[in-house]
Amino acid sequence: MTAPKRITGVLSPVVTPFKSDLSPDRARYVRHCKWLLANGCSGLAVFGTNSEANSLSVEERMVLLETLVQEGVPVEKLMPGTGCCSLTDSVRLTAHAVALGCSGVLMLPPFYYKGVSDEGLYRNFAEVIERVGDARLQLYLYHIPPVSQVPITLALIERLLKQFPGTVAGVKDSSGDWSNTKAMLDAFAKSGFDVFAGSEVFLLDNMRGGGKGCITATGNINPGAIDKVFQNWRGPNADALQKDITAARNVMQKYPMMAALKAVIAHYARDPEWATLRPPLVELTSAQSKSLMAELEARGFDMPGLAAAGATAIA
Amino acid sequence: MTAPKRITGVLSPVVTPFKSDLSPDRARYVRHCKWLLANGCSGLAVFGTNSEANSLSVEERMVLLETLVQEGVPVEKLMPGTGCCSLTDSVRLTAHAVALGCSGVLMLPPFYYKGVSDEGLYRNFAEVIERVGDARLQLYLYHIPPVSQVPITLALIERLLKQFPGTVAGVKDSSGDWSNTKAMLDAFAKSGFDVFAGSEVFLLDNMRGGGKGCITATGNINPGAIDKVFQNWRGPNADALQKDITAARNVMQKYPMMAALKAVIAHYARDPEWATLRPPLVELTSAQSKSLMAELEARGFDMPGLAAAGATAIA
Numbered sequence: 159m160t161a162p163k164r165i166t167g168v169l170s171p172v173v174t175p176f177k178s179d180l181s182p183d184r185a186r187y188v189r190h191c192k193w194l195l196a197n198g199c200s201g202l203a204v205f206g207t208n209s210e211a212n213s214l215s216v217e218e219r220m221v222l223l224e225t226l227v228q229e230g231v232p233v234e235k236l237m238p239g240t241g242c243c244s245l246t247d248s249v250r251l252t253a254h255a256v257a258l259g260c261s262g263v264l265m266l267p268p269f270y271y272k273g274v275s276d277e278g279l280y281r282n283f284a285e286v287i288e289r290v291g292d293a294r295l296q297l298y299l300y301h302i303p304p305v306s307q308v309p310i311t312l313a314l315i316e317r318l319l320k321q322f323p324g325t326v327a328g329v330k331d332s333s334g335d336w337s338n339t340k341a342m343l344d345a346f347a348k349s350g351f352d353v354f355a356g357s358e359v360f361l362l363d364n365m366r367g368g369g370k371g372c373i374t375a376t377g378n379i380n381p382g383a384i385d386k387v388f389q390n391w392r393g394p395n396a397d398a399l400q401k402d403i404t405a406a407r408n409v410m411q412k413y414p415m416m417a418a419l420k421a422v423i424a425h426y427a428r429d430p431e432w433a434t435l436r437p438p439l440v441e442l443t444s445a446q447s448k449s450l451m452a453e454l455e456a457r458g459f460d461m462p463g464l465a466a467a468g469a470t471a472i473a
Numbered sequence: 474m475t476a477p478k479r480i481t482g483v484l485s486p487v488v489t490p491f492k493s494d495l496s497p498d499r500a501r502y503v504r505h506c507k508w509l510l511a512n513g514c515s516g517l518a519v520f521g522t523n524s525e526a527n528s529l530s531v532e533e534r535m536v537l538l539e540t541l542v543q544e545g546v547p548v549e550k551l552m553p554g555t556g557c558c559s560l561t562d563s564v565r566l567t568a569h570a571v572a573l574g575c576s577g578v579l580m581l582p583p584f585y586y587k588g589v590s591d592e593g594l595y596r597n598f599a600e601v602i603e604r605v606g607d608a609r610l611q612l613y614l615y616h617i618p619p620v621s622q623v624p625i626t627l628a629l630i631e632r633l634l635k636q637f638p639g640t641v642a643g644v645k646d647s648s649g650d651w652s653n654t655k656a657m658l659d660a661f662a663k664s665g666f667d668v669f670a671g672s673e674v675f676l677l678d679n680m681r682g683g684g685k686g687c688i689t690a691t692g693n694i695n696p697g698a699i700d701k702v703f704q705n706w707r708g709p710n711a712d713a714l715q716k717d718i719t720a721a722r723n724v725m726q727k728y729p730m731m732a733a734l735k736a737v738i739a740h741y742a743r744d745p746e747w748a749t750l751r752p753p754l755v756e757l758t759s760a761q762s763k764s765l766m767a768e769l770e771a772r773g774f775d776m777p778g779l780a781a782a783g784a785t786a787i788a
Binding site for chain 2: 207244267269274285
């Protein structure tokens with residue numbers, strides 16, 4: 159068996175809806191995933207930072223992924239997060255995703271210990287790849303030092319790429335540092351290593367530098383406009399389109415991101431339960447929520463068709 | 474049912490031995506736990522930072538804990554780590570530990586997201602306590618900001634202690650900052666909140682300030698000498714005994730701690746496989762190991778009876 163076609167474009171790290179008892183809400187989840195794919199996302203990076211994935215158990219993630227597949231979300235659009243602190247958890251989730259046929263996996267380094275060596279991180283990723291032992295595996299490294307506090311260095315990428323060509327497929331760079339993304343592009347883009355910006359703020363620069371798209375929090379609410387930049391990045395109005403999505407992102411970044419994303423979805427879906435988060439995250443205050451919605455409305459922001467989508471009933 | 478008697482004294486965050494295939498080695502684990510209890514430890518804080526607990530799956534931790542109980546390690550000596558990033562994992566591990574009869578649990582805050590609010594952390598601990606819903610639960614908070622990057626503030630302790638008196642039993646302070654430990658003692662020791670220093674370096678100060686002992690990495694190799702300070706902290710030679718264990722600690726702190734602990738056990742048990750760690754941690758280089766053993770031997774360091782203990786056969 160060979161590796162699936164690689165995803166390019168705009169991926170959303172899909173926010174995970176919870177019921178009032180804090181259990182994952184499968185019906186709202188499927189509905190949101192389908193809305194995203196119908197409205198500009200070319201892929202779904204489920205179980206990312208914005209998905210509260212590390213607030214879920216391994217079993218909860220597996221059930222959610224299986225639910226998506228059962229409910230007809232195309233597996234070739236899925237790039238689940240599978241990197242855990244525990245090697246055995248990372249292997250289990252990665253093997254599960256590959257067995258289901260997911261296009262790739264987005265893998266955090268083990269993030270409990272800080273100041274670990276590249277040698278230790280290399281061994282972690284190498285163990286996962288070897289234990290999964292499946293030629294279909296496409297592994298994207300997840301560099302997000304502001305949260306994980308454990309960076310993926312250029313030297314580590316180089317070593318992994320040399321040892322596991324084809325399998326080590328790319329990176330999501332959520333450093334927030336364009337010079338780092340550029341260094342990754344310059345060093346590896348020509349070796350078939352797909353660089354995704356971790357925010358749409360860098361989407362146009364990333365495309366011009368040889369990147370493949372972005373995996374971005376606000377892909378959850380603004381996928382259409384972000385996809386427009388991806389579709390038209392060679393066009394004459396690319397800079398104007400980029401300016402527009404950067405401005406929208408800047409509004410969101412004034413608020414705690416995950417709470418803000420869920421508040422926006424709750425508002426535009428007319429579905430207040432969407433605002434629920436698992437501890438340790440907390441929802442926006444009502445003052446924050448009001449001010450955010452006012453700012454978005456002033457920009458003419460909308461999530462077309464979201465309120466009308468209706469819940470998917472799941473047995 | 475009422476809460477078990479609380480542990481005081483020297484607790485070891487027991488290092489977890491791995492076989493060459495990186496699976497947990499139950500026989501070596503039981504043997505080490507029994508050696509610790511016979512050589513100065515009054516309790517075992519299994520599944521701590523030094524145990525590579527976050528490098529284990531939830532199931533692996535549960536099997537190891539059940540193994541200890543089956544092999545006759547007294548449950549009233551056990552204080553397993555049960556705090557995970559995922560609320561559902563923390564609940565599962567905590568309920569399991571309480572059901573087995575463990576004296577307490579040592580709980581990390583969810584540590585993936587950084588900069589989270591006290592409100593979010595309060596909700597996390599409150600949810601765990603309420604979902605476990607067992608009067609036998611004694612919860613010790615685990616403050617280790619250098620690793621978790623998520624601190625447990627005095628305000629959070631105060632709120633939890635007020636809401637869950639009796640259940641919120643104490644703290645392990647691994648901040649490395651004596652002024653923080655002192656502030657915890659001054660604020661809460663008189664309310665029946667048991668403060669454990671996170672290093673034996675602060676053991677005597679902690680006892681003099683109203684604390685209950687220490688939970689310390691080097692309890693894995695030097696429990697007898699550390700226990701002597703605990704047993705004699707009111708005695709005339711307490712400062713001299715403290716000086717001795719601080720000096721031994723200072724030797725260990727020159728090396729990566731978890732690798733160093735395992736190297737020392739491997740050396741004194743004459744059992745090289747003990748040196749194995751799971752990624753992302755790596756073993757000492759042979760030069761580091763040689764230099765560490767030379768320093769310890771120069772101090773007359775020993776782990777009496779360790780080599781003779783022999784492996785426990787486990788079905």
